[in-house]
Structures are given as structure tokens and as C-alpha cells.
Amino acid sequence: MPINFFLRYLVLVASSLLITSCSIDDEELSPKPRGYFRIDLPEKKYHTYQSDCPFTFESPTYAYVHPDEEKNTEPCWLNIDFPRFKGRIHISYKPLHDNNLRGYLEDAYTLASKHQIKASAIGEMLIKRDSVKVYGLVYDIEGNAASSLQFYLTDSTHHFLRGALYFIAPPNSDSIAPVVEFIRKDVFKLINTFRWTSRTSPLPDFKNKRH
16 A cells, blocks of 8 residues: 555544544533522412501511611611522611602612622613502612612602512522512512501611510
């Protein structure tokens, strides 16, 4: 067999093996979709939350509403905990006086904007319920941000309330997406059933009184 022909034959065989090898490697190393555990979601059921605070709303029966007992909390600051999902809606309330509404609106915007670094998008949804004087805005935060949803509610004259949804877990929008969507409906249920209540007594001191 001529040497030139033999060399060309070896080059051809080697090239074929290289191409075949690359094809196999590419197939074996191709990334596969990451799997997550199936999440069983409870049936949607609600009850009315009422206290000495100047507001009421409907909360899911699988959540636990309790006063915020962290340091520097103020009257009528609440946590709505979802133990099964390691989620929490933190509620803070502020009475309005001396035209301080603008400052609280700016704070709500600033706190939502802090998540822009991790968020892929932040949508806004206007809340306007004239019949019960509930007005506000929902910040729908997409992506791997620490907070998936934030909102504020006000009557523009006496009350201001802010809420934020958090999860006690590393943010991963893919793995918690079903839970976020599930609790998102609970947040809108809270907003759609929210009412201000008439009251003349001082705000309750939750640090010395448990509900």
C-alpha cells in the first residue's frame, strides 16, 4: 500500500473517530432541565382577620396572622406566616398626620426599587376601590429578588399600610414559582377584601398584648 494513500487513510479514520467522539460527548454533556419537588397546594379557604387595629381583611386559613414582635416594631405591624411554604407577608401600618403621606409613598417606592438589581422586571398595578376608600399600588417583582410582591394601601387622609411578601429561602424564581403564584392570589384576596374600620381609641400595644 503506498505510503501517501496509507497516511490519507489514517487521517480519514482519525477524523471520523474525532467527529463521532465529539457527537457523543456533546450529547452526554448537554444540559438537562433541572427538576424540582412537586408541591401540594392546599384548598383556598379564608376567614376574616379583625383586631383593635383600624383595618380588617380576609386571610387564608393555612396562614397564621400575628403581631410583629421584632425590635422597633410599631402598633398594628403584623406578620402573615405561611409555615408550609416558609413564606411571610410583612404588614406595617402608619397613621397619617401633618401631610406625611408623600413621605410614605416615597419610602414604598424606594423599598420596592431596591430589588431591581436581582429582578428581571417590576410591574405596577393600580388599586382604586372608591366605595371603601382603599387606594394603592402593587409592585409585582419578577426574577430572583428577595421579595416577590410588595404593595401599599391608603385612604389618603388617615391611614397608610404597606405589605411585602418574602420567603425564608434562597431566591430562585423557578423553584418557588408555583408557591409565589399561589400566595399571590392570597395577597390580592387581602387587597380586595381590605376595609378601614372606624375607631377612636389609641392603637393597640401588641408588645404587651397578644391576639
